[in-house]
Amino acid sequence: MFSSYSLSKCLVAFHILAIQLLVGSASSLNLTNEYLHHKCRVNQGKYQSGSEYEKQLNSIIRTIAADRLIDGFIHTSNENDNNSVTIIFQCRGDSYRSKCFPCFATALAGFRKRCPRNKGGIIWYDQCFLDVSIINDHVPRRMNFENTFSMHNPNNARGNTNSFNKKTTDLLYNLIVKADRPDVDGLNFLYYAAGEIRLGKQTLYAMVQCAKDILSCKNCLEWSIRELSKCCDGKQGGRVLSTNC
Template identity: 35%
Template sequence: MSSIKITPFIFLLSFTFLQTTFAVNPLYHFCLSTSGNFTLNTPYDTNLNTLLTLLQRKTSPSGFSLASTGQNPSQVYGLALCRGDVNSTDCTTCVYDARTEIRKRCPYNKGGIIWYDNCFLKYIDQNFFGQIDNKNEFQLSNVANISNAPSLFNQKVKGLLSQLANESASARKLYAAGEMKLDTFTNLYGLAQCTRDLSSKNCKICLDEAINKLPTCCDGSQGGRTVGGSCNVRYEIYPFINS
């Protein structure tokens, strides 16, 4: 990771890691809370452990799950989402890694969110289902730039991702992936995905906002993504989607 610049709610990161690196280490995480921390062996701790186990078990069949456990004031809400092209085995593995790692990184916070290439997981002590989360967000940019006609390339990136945003918002799983031919030797690949607690309308709003933020980090970059708590978009000039 070569540089980090922090702006309100947005983390801009450059990366040169191989995709296999992300299989071990998360892309990013935030520790969250709306009402302070908790202590071990309390009702909230028990409810959180139950929730994380439940999310791991429920996510792999369809690639998404959301649940809540306990009663106020110790109730906890959470969801887990796997990337739309990830198989059930890899989904299960990713959610297991996510639930394990977030407890290490946010041991006493009442909320946490963690992202991997294949999945992400979020929990907090407040009902967030159906709401667009654009506060917990970061961006990744490929350090290699397009050398020929970057402005035209940016237009094509926005065109492809906007098309995928439309497809994702109307899809049953709120996920779409596709590609566009740039020239004889180069294709542009992209994806757009929302958490399935969002309505089709809110999914489209979330994705459009994510696409509009890409120039902040990725103007002329060969690859980039905006990753948030409710949706994410990504593009590359190499195939990264599982067939």
């Protein structure tokens, strides 16, 4: 038996990035689908070819393929005590509908290549992330501080660093307000926002996003902003990524 949790609005998709920050041209936020990072859950063991676990995993994958991920997010489990498989997958908030499912196929192939026959693992791409586990983290999920990482542009931003950092933080907190709000029908939450501000002759672009099934989007994004200040102060670009926001 399968249980799943997915979005009800096809115009909304949820997150690979907690925070994304770039300084540059308008093309800075154009969609790519580069591999970003992965983590194999070696402590969850490996499965053998033809095993019951492999059958359960392939069954869930077929279910997701049939769904086509129109909503951009899914959290599904087979609820099997002996061979439990849970998959959480989400696309970036500006990559949904027809753009989302191809990223699932890419992420699945990447996971199988980088974590061959591992029962669990996580892989991040620019447009999506895939989380496979033998443990079902029931909805709503709490913040997981283990599966996080950061990236940054090696180049420093021009001008006054303190002013740049303050304007960056202000923009991100404004985006949190936009992300953590009801959508047009007041029932679901968008949990995604992007914006920009002018910095002299340059433009600062930022993006925030949470997964639909986490306990608190606001708290998750505020934590990510604090992490961004540790890794990326004064840098022209930076990201903090997790499986929650």
